[in-house]
């Protein structure tokens with residue numbers, strides 16, 4: 001362009017010179033005598049020169065247009081969404097990527113306030129503050145907001161804005177680039193969840209260690225004492241005492257196993273290793289076996305199965321853990337002389353019901369909402385061994401089996417826990 005202007009200056013000089021020469025030639029005035037042929041020749045030379053300069057100018061203009069086209073293409077097809085706004089935040093132009101983000105055409109967005117594409121009033125206020133900051137500071141700024149498409153679907157977006165000024169340093173327009181950061185946000189969320197899971201698991205493990213070290217002490221002391229006494233009961237008439245201490249050892253071992261099982265079950269669940277694998281099983285024989293295995297004190301159990309059908313389609317391992325826990329609690333939290341009533345049945349819509357009723361300490365009213373919380377133990381249960389994990393595990397396992405656990409309880413009267421599963 002500069003070259004062209006320089007040439008234009010040269011051309012004017014040339015024209016003046018040529019006209020002057022021509023004028024002297026025609027009038028015959030002046031000191032120089034110039035022949036017409038010479039003038040004609042010179043004019044022709046300049047004409048050609050002019051044409052050449054014209055051509056050069058045209059080429060420069062073409063180049064300029066091409067480079068403008070290139071920039072327009074760069075803008076239009078850039079992989080990032082560009083929005084050009086006026087001072088009031090009205091969209092003046094946007095590129096293809098921006099249209100794609102909105103799920104719409106350019107025509108639809110231009111002329112509208114940029115804020116209409118922001119998800120909530122909070123986002124709009126945030127963007128308003130962001131715009132003022134960009135204008136006041138004159139520096140590019142970033143903000144994360146929720147953007148909405150024309151079909152109302154929202155997505156998280158990172159907006160980077162800057163202002164473009166004219167030659168006189170006045171505001172020309174506001175340029176905002178918009179990036180869909182859904183994937184990044186999803187990854188962040190996954191990482192946060194994994195981290196909090198990790199923290200939770202660590203907390204669980206350290207909590208378990210302190211619970212276990214506390215809860216292990218009593219049964220281990222019982223085992224030690226009973227084995228020491230057993231050594232002394234050598235006589236034939238010590239049979240009764242021997243039996244008593246063997247039972248004490250059994251019960252202590254069972255308590256220890258329960259603690260370990262609780263922790264292992266929860267750890268497995270937290271690691272996603274618990275899946276529902278149903279198979280056809282005999283509900284009555286499974287329940288009977290559980291009762292036999294854990295009824296160390298030989299407490300009276302009134303077991304009823306109110307149906308001819310005994311086969312259920314449930315995960316035997318998960319079901320065993322659930323039944324063991326609620327029957328174990330009924331034994332633990334009731335007196336050795338009081339009976340525990342276990343009922344298994346099928347409800348109308350082919351639901352499997354397992355109910356366990358005891359006449360024990362019951363659950364205080366104010367503790368009922370927390371009974372399924374991890375590590376929760378009633379003050380009234382402190383005299384009994386436990387981790388506060390059992391019911392939490394049962395609740396988790398029943399939900400994996402698409403079932404449900406509920407209870408009713410009256411303090412000092414007893415409790416009834418009911419497991420309910422669809423029998424598919």
Ligand code: ADP
Nearest residue numbers: 329330333362377378381386387388389390391
């Ligand atoms: P744990 O028995 O190891 O303490 P659970 O999760 O099985 O843990 O039970 C949580 C709490 O619920 C117990 O500490 C106890 O306070 C109460 N609980 C559960 N079952 C019974 C029951 N059958 N009778 C009275 N209280 C119960």
